[in-house]
Amino acid sequence: MLKRLKHIIFMVLTASLLATQAHAADLQAIKKTGVMHALTTGNDRPNVYMDVSGKPVGFEVDMCNVIAQKLGVKLDLGMLAWEGLLPSVTSGRTDMICSGVNITKARTEAFDFSVPYSRTAIIAMVPSKTTDVSGPTDINGKVVGACIGADGEDVVRAIGGFKDLRVYPGVAELFADFIAGRVEVAIVGDKQAAEFMKDRPGIAKIVGKPYKVNLVGYPMTKGSSAEMKAAVDKIISDMRKDGTLNAMAKKSFDLDAYDQALPPIGQDAKFN
Numbered sequence: 001m002l003k004r005l006k007h008i009i010f011m012v013l014t015a016s017l018l019a020t021q022a023h024a025a026d027l028q029a030i031k032k033t034g035v036m037h038a039l040t041t042g043n044d045r046p047n048v049y050m051d052v053s054g055k056p057v058g059f060e061v062d063m064c065n066v067i068a069q070k071l072g073v074k075l076d077l078g079m080l081a082w083e084g085l086l087p088s089v090t091s092g093r094t095d096m097i098c099s100g101v102n103i104t105k106a107r108t109e110a111f112d113f114s115v116p117y118s119r120t121a122i123i124a125m126v127p128s129k130t131t132d133v134s135g136p137t138d139i140n141g142k143v144v145g146a147c148i149g150a151d152g153e154d155v156v157r158a159i160g161g162f163k164d165l166r167v168y169p170g171v172a173e174l175f176a177d178f179i180a181g182r183v184e185v186a187i188v189g190d191k192q193a194a195e196f197m198k199d200r201p202g203i204a205k206i207v208g209k210p211y212k213v214n215l216v217g218y219p220m221t222k223g224s225s226a227e228m229k230a231a232v233d234k235i236i237s238d239m240r241k242d243g244t245l246n247a248m249a250k251k252s253f254d255l256d257a258y259d260q261a262l263p264p265i266g267q268d269a270k271f272n
Contacts, residue, residue, distance in 0.1 A: 026224075026225070026227075026228065027071075027227040027228040027231055028227070030071065030073055030095060030228075031071065031072065031073060033073075034072075034073050034074060035073055035074050035075075035076050036064075036067070036068045036071060036073050036074070036075055036076065036095050036096060037076045037078070037093075037094050037095045037096070038064050038068075038075060038076065038077050038078070038094060038095060038096040038097065038098050039077070039078050039079070039080045039084075039085055039088055039093070039094045039096075039097055039098070039099070040056050040060060040061065040077060040078075040079060040080075040097070040098040040099045041079070041080065041081060041082045041085070041099045042056040042079055042099075044058075044060070044099055044100055045058070045195065046058060046059070046191055046192070046194075046195045046252060046253060047059055047060050047099070047100045047118075047191065047252075048060040048061055048098060048099055048100070056077060056079070056098075058252060059118070059248060059249060059252035059253065060098040060099055060100055060118075061077065061098055062248050062252070063098070063117060063118075063248070064077065064096055064098040066235070066239065066244070066248075067096070067232060067235050070235045071231065071235075077098060078094075082099065085097050085099060085101070086101070086107075086110075086111070086219060089111065089219050089220065089221060090110075090111075090221065092221070095228075096218055097218065097219060100118060100120070100216050101216060101217065101218070101219055102120065102214045102215070102216055103116060103214075103215045103216065103217045103269040105271040107219065108269070108271070110222060111219035111220060111221070111222055112219070112220045112221070112222055112223065112225050112226075112229055113217035113218065113219055113220070113268065113269065114217045114218040114220070114229055114232045114233055114236060115217060115233045115236050115237065115263070115266060115267060115268055115269075116215040116216060116217050116236075116262045116263060116268075116269050117216065117217060117218070117236045117239075117245065117262075118215075118216035118249075119213050119214060119215050119216055119261050119262060120151065120189045120190070120191065120213070120214045120216065121189065121190040121210035121212075121213045121214075121261055122136065122151055122152075122155055122187060122188070122189060122190075122210055122211045122212050122213075122214075123136060123187075123188065123189070123190045123193060123206050123207075123208070123210050123211070124136040124138070124139070124185050124186070124187060124206070124207050124208055124211075125178070125185070125186040125187075125188060125193040125196075125197075125204050125205070125206055125207075126184065126185050126186075126204065126205060126207055127178075127181075127184075127203065127204055127205075128202055128203060128204055128205050130184070130205075130207075133184075133185055133207055133208075134207060134208050135207055135208020135209060135211075136155070136159065136187055136208060136210070136211035137159050137208075137211065138208070139156070139159060139161060139162045139185050139187075140161035140162070141161070141162070141163050142162055142163055142184045142185045143162070143163055143164045143166065143182070143183055143184045143185070144156050144162045144163075144164070144165050144166070144183065144184065144185045144186075144187060145165075145166045145167075145168060145174045145177055145178060145182075145183035145185070145186045145187070146165065146166075146167060146168070146174070146186070146187040146188065147167070147168050147169070147170060147171060147174055147188065148167050148168070148169060151189065151214070152167070152187055152188065153165070153167045155187055155211055155212070156187050159211070166182070166183060171188060171192045171196070174186055174188065175196050178204070179200070179203065186204075187211070190206060190210065190253075190255060191253045191255065193206055194206075194253050194254050194255050195253070195254075197254075198254050210261065213261045215262065215263070215269045217269065218232055233266065237265050237266045240259050240262070240265050241265060245258065245259055246258050246259055
């Protein structure tokens, strides 16, 4: 009885695995079914978020829709918690991730990434009347606010020279203290800053160049997605050449010349 139960469990798991593998990012399989399966968290505003009807929208969704359209297929977009997204690529549960995955050296060892199509630039945001801060590294003697983690608190500590560092769990809390005047410089992502300035016009401005830029691409199963990667790379490159990508970014983030921080058109992300 026990052996039979184990056999049944094995067969169920095997069938489940095969079913998920059918969604691996294989270009011919996608075109044959006429559907590109994608996943998103839906909670990375302004990259991707839920509208009033509970539907995921934003730049990431727009990008995935364009890719599906250019491939001549429909987009099937599902929801999943962030921690499950990359494992879903490995297991073959999805063809694409529409939630802005940063390309890191460690991740390139586990996945093949498309050429970068987006980025997160870490910038300095100050009150609109501030004149004595020229950029993220010019924070000497200032009260600085940042979110916990590598793209906030760690950046400020690496720069040093600040009078006080206030660390927040998220941008909502950081921006609340910024509005209240308890933070003189906010070190934050440019898209988050742009969203804040759009909602609160005249309060703040971005100064200087980004401290660093994280590149964003589409992760694919390592070593088995050459045709899919080539197709997606071409779509991204064409969107950069004809200005479509910058226009979409302007609409979503209100940022100009969005792709200037990306590598040359058609070039993969590189690490030292």
